[in-house]
Structure formats: C-alpha cells, structure tokens
Amino acid sequence: MTLTKLTPTSGDLLLMVGTVKGAFIFLSNGARETFRMSGPHFPGQSVWSAAFIAPTRIVVGNKSEHWGAMVSRSDDFAASWTEPTEGNVKFPAGCGVSLNSIWTLETATALGPDVVLAGVDPAALFRSDDRAETFRLNDALFNHADRPKWNPGFGGLCLHSILVHPADPRRLYIAISSGGIYYSDDGGDSWNSCVNGLRVHPDVPGATLCPHKLRFDAENPSCMYLQNHPGIYRTNNEGRAWVSIESGLPSDFGFPLVTHPRRGGTLYTFPLTSDEFRVPPGGIPRVWRSRDSGASWEPLGRGLPSSEGFFTVLRDAFSVDSLEPAGLYFGTRGGQLYGSSDEGENWRAIAEFLPPILCVKAAVID
Amino acid sequence: MRVYIPSALRKWSGGRDIIELQPVSTPMTAAEVIELVACEYPGLRDRVLNEQGELRRHVNLFIDGENARFLGGLAALVGAESEMWIHPALSGG
Numbered sequence: 200m201t202l203t204k205l206t207p208t209s210g211d212l213l214l215m216v217g218t219v220k221g222a223f224i225f226l227s228n229g230a231r232e233t234f235r236m237s238g239p240h241f242p243g244q245s246v247w248s249a250a251f252i253a254p255t256r257i258v259v260g261n262k263s264e265h266w267g268a269m270v271s272r273s274d275d276f277a278a279s280w281t282e283p284t285e286g287n288v289k290f291p292a293g294c295g296v297s298l299n300s301i302w303t304l305e306t307a308t309a310l311g312p313d314v315v316l317a318g319v320d321p322a323a324l325f326r327s328d329d330r331a332e333t334f335r336l337n338d339a340l341f342n343h344a345d346r347p348k349w350n351p352g353f354g355g356l357c358l359h360s361i362l363v364h365p366a367d368p369r370r371l372y373i374a375i376s377s378g379g380i381y382y383s384d385d386g387g388d389s390w391n392s393c394v395n396g397l398r399v400h401p402d403v404p405g406a407t408l409c410p411h412k413l414r415f416d417a418e419n420p421s422c423m424y425l426q427n428h429p430g431i432y433r434t435n436n437e438g439r440a441w442v443s444i445e446s447g448l449p450s451d452f453g454f455p456l457v458t459h460p461r462r463g464g465t466l467y468t469f470p471l472t473s474d475e476f477r478v479p480p481g482g483i484p485r486v487w488r489s490r491d492s493g494a495s496w497e498p499l500g501r502g503l504p505s506s507e508g509f510f511t512v513l514r515d516a517f518s519v520d521s522l523e524p525a526g527l528y529f530g531t532r533g534g535q536l537y538g539s540s541d542e543g544e545n546w547r548a549i550a551e552f553l554p555p556i557l558c559v560k561a562a563v564i565d
Numbered sequence: 566m567r568v569y570i571p572s573a574l575r576k577w578s579g580g581r582d583i584i585e586l587q588p589v590s591t592p593m594t595a596a597e598v599i600e601l602v603a604c605e606y607p608g609l610r611d612r613v614l615n616e617q618g619e620l621r622r623h624v625n626l627f628i629d630g631e632n633a634r635f636l637g638g639l640a641a642l643v644g645a646e647s648e649m650w651i652h653p654a655l656s657g658g
Contacts, residue, residue: 263612264623265573265612265621265623265624265653265654266573266574266612266613266621266624266653267611267612267615267621284577284607284608285607285608285610285611286611286616289611289616290616290617291616292616292617292618293617294617295617296617297615297616297617297619298615298616
C-alpha cells in the first residue's frame with residue numbers, strides 16, 4: 200500500500216477516487232503537473248462516493264459486501280480514518296428497507312456550514328448537519344406517492360444527483376435512476392416531478408424515466424443540463440420543460456456530465472455507443488464539450504487513446520476543479536484515471552492501473 | 566456461551582476473538598445473542614445485522630457447527646454451553 204502522508208497547502212488540488220477495491224487520494228499543487236497518491240484506503244471495500252468538507256475533512260461512502268455501507272471520515276487528509284461505530288446512514292427500523300450503498304455525498308453550504316446531503320440506493324435522500332457524522336432520512340421523498348413506480352437499473356435504484364439552488368437553498372433537485380427528477384421548493388418538505396419533455400427508452404414502453412446525471416449551469420441556476428437514458432437535455436426554466444441538446448454528438452447515451460465551474464453554457468459529456476454497447480463510439484474515447492449550452496459540440500481527445508479504447512466512465516467518475524484554467528478528471532471501469540489541467544484541451548493519465556473506478560471528486564484546498 | 570468474532574470485526578470487539586456470555590436465561594435466539602453482545606460492543610450489531618434486524622446477506626452464523634440459516638435463522642436457539650461463530654461468507658471477485 201502507498202500510505203503517503205499528504206500535506207496539502209492552500210491552492211492545492213485534492214482528487215478523491217473511489218474504486219471497487221478501496222479509495223485512493225491524489226494531491227497536486229495548482230499546476231497539476233505531478234500527483235502524489237495515498238491508498239488504497241478501505242482495502243477490499245467499494246467506495247461509491249466522496250466529498251471534501253473544508254477545511255480538512257474528507258468523507259467517503261464505503262461499503263463492505265459483508266458488513267454494510269456507511270460514511271467514514273478523515274480529518275488529516277487520509278492519514279487516519281474514523282468509521283462510525285454504528286451505521287450512520289440507516290433507514291428507520293420497521294420500514295422494510297435497508298441501505299445498499301451511498302451513491303453521492305454533496306456538501307451543501309447554502310443550507311448551512313456543516314450540511315452534507317447523501318443520495319443512496321435504494322433511492323432516498325439523507326441530510327447531515329454535523330459534517331457527515333450522522334444522517335437523517337428525508338421522509339417526504341421516502342414516502343412519495345411515486346415510489347412504487349421507481350425501478351432499479353443495472354446499478355441499483357440510486358439517487359445519484361443532488362442540487363441545491365445557490366441563491367434559494369429551499370429549492371432542491373434530486374435525480375433517481377430509474378425514477379425521474381424531482382424538485383422541492385420548501386427545503387425538502389415536499390417533492391414534485393419535473394420531467395416534461397424527457398423521453399423514456401423507445402424499446403421499453405411504460406418504463407420510468409432514467410436520468411443519469413444532473414448539473415447546474417455555472418452562471419444561471421435556472422438552467423440545468425441532464426445526461427438521460429437516453430438523450431441529453433437542457434432546461435432554461437428550472438425544470439418546467441426540457442429540450443434536447445444531443446444534436447452534434449456521436450451518441451445520445453452516456454452516464455456522466457459536468458459543467459464548467461465559472462463559465463455559463465459550458466458542459467462536458469462522455470458519449471458511449473448505445474444502451475446495448477456501453478463503450479466509446481468506434482473505440483475512440485472522447486470528451487465532448489459544448490460552449491453554447493448544447494447548441495454545438497466539439498470532441499476533445501488530445502492525449503486520450505486514439506483507438507482501441509473500449510472503457511466506460513460511470514456517472515460519478517467525472518469531476519471538475521475550480522482552478523484557473525479549470526481541470527477535468529475522469530476515471531474508467533478499466534482503472535485509468537485521466538486528467539486535463541487546461542479545460543479538456545490536453546489529457547494525460549494520472550494513474551493507469553487502479554481497480555474499476557466508481558467515483559472521482561475534485562476539491563481545491565482553501 | 567461463547568461467541569467467536571472474525572478478525573475483520575475485532576476492531577469492534579476490543580480486539581477479542583471470543584466473547585464469553587453468561588446470560589440470565591437460556592436458550593436464547595441468535596438475534597438475542599447478537600443484541601446481548603452489542604450491549605458491550607455496539608459496533609458489532611450494525612455490521613452483522615442490517616437496520617431491519619436481518620442477518621446481512623454475506624454474513625453467516627454457525628451454532629455448534631451448524632449454519633443458523635438451516636436452524637431457523639436469527640430465531641435459531643443458542644444454549645448455555647453453545648458456541649456461535651460469526652463468519653463472513655466466501656464471496657466476491
């Protein structure tokens with residue numbers, strides 16, 4: 200194991216990488232030319248989610264196939280970890296539902312300095328007010344009338360996307376695969392579907408909607424982007440209607456989607472051939488970028504394999520940092536971790552032989 | 566009554582591989598044994614049982630050499646002189 204002691208300073212970049220066999224933490228300075236790695240942490244466990252809680256806390260959603268899933272934390276940049284004595288993400292006793300895995304962890308400082316939200320499988324939203332030490336279930340979503348219609352996909356019934364409106368923190372969005380997109384105008388006390396304009400899989404009549412990743416536009420939170428199954432969409436009106444923006448892309452299928460941290464209208468996807476063949480079209484992996492809110496697209500592949508690249512990028516395995524220029528990072532199910540420190544123009548492998556990667560999360564140290 | 570703790574869980578049993586119990590009355594169910602153990606070692610409960618009180622899918626209990634799944638599961642009886650083993654199942658890839 201490479202349990203390098205990481206000693207970040209202000210302006211450094213932290214990359215938290217979750218794999219099916221543990222977590223790996225990478226550290227670089229703002230230039231992002233070289234990375235130091237620490238890991239694996241939680242060896243043998245799958246790590247589905249991660250988040251950085253400033254100034255020093257790393258949290259992960261780790262899962263032992265034997266002993267269950269929980270949120271664990273480190274306050275010394277992965278030199279040591281605290282696993283909760285008792286499970287800290289639990290459904291109420293007697294409800295008949297038990298936790299499978301923790302798909303996403305999102306800091307939500309708009310809701311409070313210590314707030315962290317968790318999306319889990321089976322689909323539910325949990326909230327922590329103590330920096331991810333304890334969580335409580337959002338009852339309104341758990342008891343939603345639509346729940347019986349939600350269906351698990353191949354990866355489970357996961358709540359994978361959580362957005363908190365930056366100016367109006369009582370406005371929340373979540374996305375469930377397969378279940379749809381829901382918003383709340385009252386801080387999570389009630390939830391309403393917002394899927395007008397999305398199409399379901401044409402071969403599966405009656406199927407529930409299957410969003411894969413939902414993100415805010417960097418400058419206009421009334422605008423969001425969605426990688427759906429199938430299709431890529433934009434809404435300009437807080438989800439009241441969605442319009443397709445997939446024209447110009449080689450495929451409408453994929454999992455991740457990220458947006459630029461500052462520049463409105465700029466988003467990135469990683470298209471896969473189809474639902475039936477989940478590899479890059481032609482075996483040529485490319486990140487596709489739009490700088491006009493999806494009106495047009497361009498492939499970005501300098502430094503990525505030019506052929507025989509048949510890997511998949513999962514929905515939480517693509518992340519963007521907040522440095523200038525913005526850095527982009529994605530991990531593959533083949534265990535490669537790629538990064539770009541110039542907004543996707545040039546790519547290089549940061550690590551090539553990790554276990555299959557489930558999540559990548561970038562954070563800049565204050 | 567003895568409960569054998571696998572190495573992966575000894576972090577939560579104070580490093581002990583065997584926990585000796587002297588319950589007030591026996592026999593107890595396997596579920597009751599786990600709850601009794603958890604009184605002193607609370608980290609064990611949620612790792613053996615899920616939040617609905619069910620034995621986790623890839624965890625096995627053996628009571629006097631027999632898999633508890635064939636003895637009534639968590640309702641299987643554990644006697645005063647019995648030994649109960651907690652075992653992670655052989656699984657994965």
